[in-house]
Amino acid sequence: MELLVTMIANLLATDGALLGAGIAALTGIGAGVGMGIATGKAVEATARQPEAVGQIRTMLLLGLAFAETTAIYGLLVSLLLIFVA
Amino acid sequence: MFDGLSEEIFPKKVIDLGWLSINESVISGFIVVAAILLVALILRLTIIRNWKTTPTGGQMFLEWLVCFFDKSADEMTEKYSGLMGPYTFGAAAYICCGVLIELFGLRPAIADLGACLALALCTFLFIHVLGFMKNKARRLLHYANPINIITDLAVPVSMTFRLFGSILSGMVIMEMVYIVIIALFDMLPVLGVTVILAAVLTPLFTLFHAFIQSYVFASLTLTFVQEAIETPPKKPKRAKKKKGVQIEAQAA
Numbered sequence: 349m350e351l352l353v354t355m356i357a358n359l360l361a362t363d364g365a366l367l368g369a370g371i372a373a374l375t376g377i378g379a380g381v382g383m384g385i386a387t388g389k390a391v392e393a394t395a396r397q398p399e400a401v402g403q404i405r406t407m408l409l410l411g412l413a414f415a416e417t418t419a420i421y422g423l424l425v426s427l428l429l430i431f432v433a
Numbered sequence: 434m435f436d437g438l439s440e441e442i443f444p445k446k447v448i449d450l451g452w453l454s455i456n457e458s459v460i461s462g463f464i465v466v467a468a469i470l471l472v473a474l475i476l477r478l479t480i481i482r483n484w485k486t487t488p489t490g491g492q493m494f495l496e497w498l499v500c501f502f503d504k505s506a507d508e509m510t511e512k513y514s515g516l517m518g519p520y521t522f523g524a525a526a527y528i529c530c531g532v533l534i535e536l537f538g539l540r541p542a543i544a545d546l547g548a549c550l551a552l553a554l555c556t557f558l559f560i561h562v563l564g565f566m567k568n569k570a571r572r573l574l575h576y577a578n579p580i581n582i583i584t585d586l587a588v589p590v591s592m593t594f595r596l597f598g599s600i601l602s603g604m605v606i607m608e609m610v611y612i613v614i615i616a617l618f619d620m621l622p623v624l625g626v627t628v629i630l631a632a633v634l635t636p637l638f639t640l641f642h643a644f645i646q647s648y649v650f651a652s653l654t655l656t657f658v659q660e661a662i663e664t665p666p667k668k669p670k671r672a673k674k675k676k677g678v679q680i681e682a683q684a685a
Contacts (some may be wrong), residue, residue, distance in 0.1 A: 400528070406652065417591060418645040420598030431442055 369429040375422025382415040441608045442601070444545050460546030465542050500520075502651065513563055518599040520559065521654055524552055525647035531601045532600055533642035535607070536635060543600045543646075546593065553592035556654045559590070564661035571665060588657060596646060603642040612633050 360367075390408040394401050443454035480491045488496065499522065506518035510635050531542030556602055562573050575581055611631065 353577065408644070409649065410652055410656070413595065413645075413653065414598070417595050420595060423602050424594060424598045427442060427601075431438075 365429045369426035372422045372426040372429065376419050379415050379419035379422075382418075384411055385409045386415060438605070438608055438612070442605060444540060445563065457540040458548060461534050461539040462531060462542035462545075462548060464539070465527065469526055469530055487512065505652065505655060509655040510563075510662060513658070513662065516563075517559070517655060517658060521556070521651035524654070525651045528552070528596070528647040528650055529643045532603070532639060532646065535639050541600055541604055543596060544604050546597055549593040549597040549600075550589070551556055552650065553589040556592060556650075556657065557585075557589040557643070559654065560657050560661045561585070561607065563658055568664060571635070572661075574665065592650070592653065596650060599646055602661040603638050606638055607635060610638075623657050635665055 386408060390404050393404050435509075436437050444458045447460060448455040476495065480489075480495060484494065496659075499518075502522040502525070503514065503518040506514040506521060510517045530541055531548070535541045552680050564575070614627055614630050
């Protein structure tokens with residue numbers, strides 16, 4: 349038991365940062381789902397009202413920028429974990 | 434294979450005098466500013482001096498570019514569009530050209546936390562100064578709620594990291610692509626591999642980021658300013674009652 353704990357501790361001490369980087373990159377899942385839903389809704393809206401395509405595009409891009417932010421935070425955290433920690 | 438990547442991620446210091454340290458991004462920022470000023474001067478002396486009633490191609494492009502920012506500023510920040518239009522245009526031009534300089538092999542000017550923070554703080558300043566100018570003392574009510582203060586403080590942080598992160602990720606992807614291309618060239622020494630692959634992939638990743646991020650920065654700035662200069666409703670309850678009375682009067 350003690351051996352296992354020391355093994356896990358050693359593993360976390362050496363490769364913990366890389367493991368954390370991998371977990372941080374999972375933020376992409378949420379961002380991907382969110383952006384997919386937003387784009388799908390925008391397509392629906394355009395199909396329903398093609399003349400409003402300009403306004404829809406503006407709102408879609410803003411929403412995508414917000415949704416993308418979480419993915420970018422994850423990327424930054426994983427980059428910092430790989431190259432700085 | 435990707436060992437060299439860690440050196441590319443954070444900007445290298447070119448000049449370090451202790452109190453003054455200048456990295457690669459700052460230098461390409463200077464180049465971008467000089468290039469933008471030079472282009473503006475040339476356009477001022479050539480196209481704008483020969484302004485015609487029947488527009489030429491260059492004039493049409495300039496009009497479209499200026500109108501694009503002025504119109505969206507007009508829609509969102511009514512009274513202050515004279516200030517916000519040029520600001521968003523300038524910021525967008527700096528971001529766009531600061532990223533596009535990557536095509537010349539220099540480090541993008543925006544891939545530095547300082548540059549992003551400076552742009553975000555400019556926006557932060559505009560939001561609060563214009564909010565006070567429009568609503569005067571009533572704006573103080575906005576700060577009475579602690580949640581509003583936290584939201585306000587999060588704005589520059591999120592704008593900084595959004596810009597920095599997306600430009601940096603584009604740059605990192607391109608560095609990885611270059612490393613892979615060099616490795617491919619070692620295996621398959623045909624000149625087409627290095628030249629054509631790089632020529633196809635670079636604009637794909639760089640141009641997309643440049644235009645999207647500058648557009649997003651400009652429209653986010655306008656949205657936040659619009660939110661700040663909204664006039665808060667004075668006494669909503671009484672207004673509702675009045676409406677009801679009016680409707681009753683009309684019905685009678």
